[in-house]
Amino acid sequence: DGGITQSPKYLFRKEGQNVTLSCEQNLNHDAMYWYRQDPGQGLRLIYYSQIVNDFQKGDIAEGYSVSREKKESFPLTVTSAQKNPTAFYLCASISSSLTTNEKLFFGSGTQLSVL
Amino acid sequence: GQSLEQPSEVTAVEGAIVQINCTYQTSGFYGLSWYQQHDGGAPTFLSYNGLDGLEEKGRFSSFLSRSKGYSYLLLKELQMKDSASYLCAVRGSTLGRLYFGRGTQLTVWP
Numbered sequence: 001d002g003g004i005t006q007s008p009k010y011l012f013r014k015e016g017q018n019v020t021l022s023c024e025q026n027l028n029h030d031a032m033y034w035y036r037q038d039p040g041q042g043l044r045l046i047y048y049s050q051i052v053n054d055f056q057k058g059d060i061a062e063g064y065s066v067s068r069e070k071k072e073s074f075p076l077t078v079t080s081a082q083k084n085p086t087a088f089y090l091c092a093s094i095s096s097s098l099t100t101n102e103k104l105f106f107g108s109g110t111q112l113s114v115l
Numbered sequence: 116g117q118s119l120e121q122p123s124e125v126t127a128v129e130g131a132i133v134q135i136n137c138t139y140q141t142s143g144f145y146g147l148s149w150y151q152q153h154d155g156g157a158p159t160f161l162s163y164n165g166l167d168g169l170e171e172k173g174r175f176s177s178f179l180s181r182s183k184g185y186s187y188l189l190l191k192e193l194q195m196k197d198s199a200s201y202l203c204a205v206r207g208s209t210l211g212r213l214y215f216g217r218g219t220q221l222t223v224w225p
Contacts, residue, residue: 031211042217050211103160
């Protein structure tokens with residue numbers, strides 16, 4: 001079955017540590033996204049990539065980094081510069097960001113907490 | 116900039132009809148979508164409106180008025196499993212991006 005796989009489901013970060021959240025899709029989608037969700041805040045865009053080897057900052061990119069070396073993979077690193085990383089992180093993909101009625105497919109999310 | 120407003124919560128009883136509103140202001144507009152998200156789960160796509168009017172999909176319908184910057188999601192014959200958060204999302208001036216509202220928590224009572 002095609003879909004998006006995020007791992008791990010739960011992740012704990014120690015102060016000063018960088019952690020990487022994995023996102024893999026086998027839907028052959030061009031565009032991939034990382035969102036952060038805090039209680040009562042909705043989804044906020046961290047980074048997005050419309051094509052391999054290219055990505056753009058979203059609204060809250062500070063303290064995060066990404067790479068897009070393969071079409072299937074879009075890992076997110078939460079760096080020590082992100083002072084409030086506790087949140088639910090969602091990865092999503094879409095077959096073409098240029099088609100207006102395309103729907104986003106989401107992974108099951110990673111809950112990141114600070115120790 | 117982009118802004119989307121939704122009520123934070125709505126309650127209804129099983130079998131009833133409920134309407135969830137979304138108002139938006141965006142610098143461009145390429146359509147509005149609705150997503151459903153159960154607690155701790157991933158959002159799943161419900162509907163898309165690119166033009167004014169009503170789109171019906173079984174028990175769910177979605178309406179759009181571009182001139183008013185307004186959409187609503189209508190859920191009929193409510194079931195307990197419909198208890199979830201409902202998110203509206205707009206494609207704004209940058210075609211590759213979706214902007215989400217904060218979500219409306221729907222609670223269905225027996």
